[in-house]
Amino acid sequence: MRSVDATLPPVPGIASADVLIDRSARTRFRLGFDRAMGWLTPLLFLVAIVPILDMVYYVSLKAVPHLTWTIITGTNPYEANVYLGVPLYTTFYVIGLATAIAVALGLFGGIATAELLPEQWANAARTGANLLVGTPSIIIGYLGYLGFVLYFGWGPVFIAGVVTLSFFMTPYVFRTADLAFSSIPRHIREAALGSGAGPSQYIVRVGLPIAFPQVLTGVFLAMAIGIGETAPLVVTMQPGVLVPQNLFSPAKTLTMVIWENFQSPLAANQVLAFEAAFLLLVIVLALNVVVRVISARYQKRLEGLYQ
Amino acid sequence: MNAAAAPMGGPVMSVDHLTVTAKTKKVLLNDISLDFPPNSLTAVVGPSGCGKTTLVRSLNRMTELTPGLRVKGAVYYLGQNIYDRRVNPVLVRRRIGMVFQRPTVFPSSIYANASFGLRLVHEEEEKVDVAVRHALTRAGLWDEVKDDLDRPALSLSGGQQQRLCIARALAVEPRVLLMDEPSSALDPAATQRLEATMEHLKESMVLVLVTHNVGQAARVSDRVAFLHTGRLIEVGNTDEILERPKDPLTQQFITGRFL
Numbered sequence: 332m333r334s335v336d337a338t339l340p341p342v343p344g345i346a347s348a349d350v351l352i353d354r355s356a357r358t359r360f361r362l363g364f365d366r367a368m369g370w371l372t373p374l375l376f377l378v379a380i381v382p383i384l385d386m387v388y389y390v391s392l393k394a395v396p397h398l399t400w401t402i403i404t405g406t407n408p409y410e411a412n413v414y415l416g417v418p419l420y421t422t423f424y425v426i427g428l429a430t431a432i433a434v435a436l437g438l439f440g441g442i443a444t445a446e447l448l449p450e451q452w453a454n455a456a457r458t459g460a461n462l463l464v465g466t467p468s469i470i471i472g473y474l475g476y477l478g479f480v481l482y483f484g485w486g487p488v489f490i491a492g493v494v495t496l497s498f499f500m501t502p503y504v505f506r507t508a509d510l511a512f513s514s515i516p517r518h519i520r521e522a523a524l525g526s527g528a529g530p531s532q533y534i535v536r537v538g539l540p541i542a543f544p545q546v547l548t549g550v551f552l553a554m555a556i557g558i559g560e561t562a563p564l565v566v567t568m569q570p571g572v573l574v575p576q577n578l579f580s581p582a583k584t585l586t587m588v589i590w591e592n593f594q595s596p597l598a599a600n601q602v603l604a605f606e607a608a609f610l611l612l613v614i615v616l617a618l619n620v621v622v623r624v625i626s627a628r629y630q631k632r633l634e635g636l637y638q
Numbered sequence: 639m640n641a642a643a644a645p646m647g648g649p650v651m652s653v654d655h656l657t658v659t660a661k662t663k664k665v666l667l668n669d670i671s672l673d674f675p676p677n678s679l680t681a682v683v684g685p686s687g688c689g690k691t692t693l694v695r696s697l698n699r700m701t702e703l704t705p706g707l708r709v710k711g712a713v714y715y716l717g718q719n720i721y722d723r724r725v726n727p728v729l730v731r732r733r734i735g736m737v738f739q740r741p742t743v744f745p746s747s748i749y750a751n752a753s754f755g756l757r758l759v760h761e762e763e764e765k766v767d768v769a770v771r772h773a774l775t776r777a778g779l780w781d782e783v784k785d786d787l788d789r790p791a792l793s794l795s796g797g798q799q800q801r802l803c804i805a806r807a808l809a810v811e812p813r814v815l816l817m818d819e820p821s822s823a824l825d826p827a828a829t830q831r832l833e834a835t836m837e838h839l840k841e842s843m844v845l846v847l848v849t850h851n852v853g854q855a856a857r858v859s860d861r862v863a864f865l866h867t868g869r870l871i872e873v874g875n876t877d878e879i880l881e882r883p884k885d886p887l888t889q890q891f892i893t894g895r896f897l
Contacts, residue, residue: 345716349733349813352718353726 394609432497441508472563492568507549511542544626551622661706681859735807741799777805797828
């Protein structure tokens with residue numbers, strides 16, 4: 332085999348347009364620009380994650396030294412600084428019900444938008460979802476307060492918070508479901524319809540398995556956002572001390588614990604706020620890991636589909 | 639096979655002990671050596687998965703766009719190894735153009751599609767007009783589209799779109815055009831027109847045509863290279879390979895297709 336460098340550069344007798352080594356100023360600039368961007372992009376990424384890392388560090392610093400199992404398992408609901416078990420349970424309770432509602436609304440809405448609705452309706456729905464995502468959570472909370480707490484007369488109870496929170500989460504599920512179904516290559520849809528599947532059969536048998544990893548990511552994203560949400564809950568739920576007994580009980584989530592305690596002059600209450608914040612961080616992190624693992628497993632089956 | 643020593647009169651391109659390995663350690667191409675003489679059309683044939691597409695993609699460093707592929711050996715273009723570290727892959731792809739299986743026009747006008755490559759090299763306006771017309775003529779599309787070059791390219795038929803893709807590749811005046819099953823998505827009439835375009839183009843440049851259609855290879859090619867499981871089984875003039883194949887594998891493949 333000929334050695335690589337022996338033949339380059341000078342090859343006598345070929346036209347300049349055929350020379351493949353390019354040392355022109357423009358090309359050198361472009362290559363330099365590419366390289367600079369290759370460094371700049373990760374650098375800017377680092378700048379972007381510094382505040383996040385700082386927050387994780389600060390919360391851990393404040394919370395970890397006081398961390399014991401009794402924070403979760405302590406039994407006396409009135410001994411505030413050792414008792415996060417009830418708010419932790421309530422958080423899962425609230426988020427579980429809110430996710431169920433958000434998935435029901437968002438998934439059906441997203442699929443209908445991507446597959447069934449006429450173009451104008453679909454675009455109207457997308458605009459609505461985008462507006463809802465852009466709405467500050469305190470405004471959603473206020474609407475929930477006006478609607479469920481006052482107008483429906485439910486009062487500041489568990490179910491009012493759950494429904495308000497689910498309205499906040501729905502557009503995230505909606506958008507990923509819409510996007511996942513819209514980005515399925517057209518020939519796959521045509522192949523399914525061409526083999527005699529009806530639209531609903533296509534959606535259930537072909538579309539959903541393909542869109543599943545993306546939809547799942549959207550659902551978990553909505554959960555992670557919902558778990559961290561405070562504003563819609565503090566205005567629609569009366570903070571309870573006990574686990575909610577029924578849909579019309581008072582209830583208190585971890586975020587509400589933080590809200591109540593982080594500005595307290597008492598050091599013990601501040602510790603409680605940081606413990607709650609730490610628990611939330613762990614939950615959100617765990618959710619992210621779970622969604623990565625599950626969607627990676629499903630994504631593997633789909634390799635090659637989008638080529 | 640001595641491209642490096644004598645670029646003038648020698649092959650325009652030559653492949654020298656080329657081995658391509660996938661991330662999974664699977665050998666896609668195994669020690670291929672092959673010459674492409676000037677003004678010729680070489681058809682690369684073989685059963686599915688034999689490495690035809692990998693071979694043409696490695697001729698203009700498109701393999702780099704597939705993560706995990708490792709290329710060993712050399713591909714010479716007029717005596718220059720295109721895998722040399724100092725070679726600019728953009729210049730490689732300008733001299734060695736490529737047309738793909740599915741017609742892939744960009745969602746803009748016919749004119750914008752045909753002039754796409756020229757815009758990348760910042761060619762002057764008047765030159766672009768001339769080059770677009772020249773490229774569309776060579777691709778055999780000019781007469782059909784000359785009245786309305788501002789029409790959306792997506793409004794063309796599949797065969798016209800594929801010839802527009804060829805014109806887009808030709809506009810930057812490459813010496814080599816690689817075609818990866820360009821007629822597999824076209825009907826017989828469009829295929830016939832495409833083949834006429836190829837006949838015309840091979841008088842002035844090197845064409846490499848991947849095809850799974852032995853009939854097409856017989857109609858348009860001067861030389862045939864037969865690949866099987868990543869190995870080059872045999873290469874030679876089309877008449878010889880198709881009528882008197884030396885290797886039983888080639889024999890099987892050809893007769894299987896002709897039956």
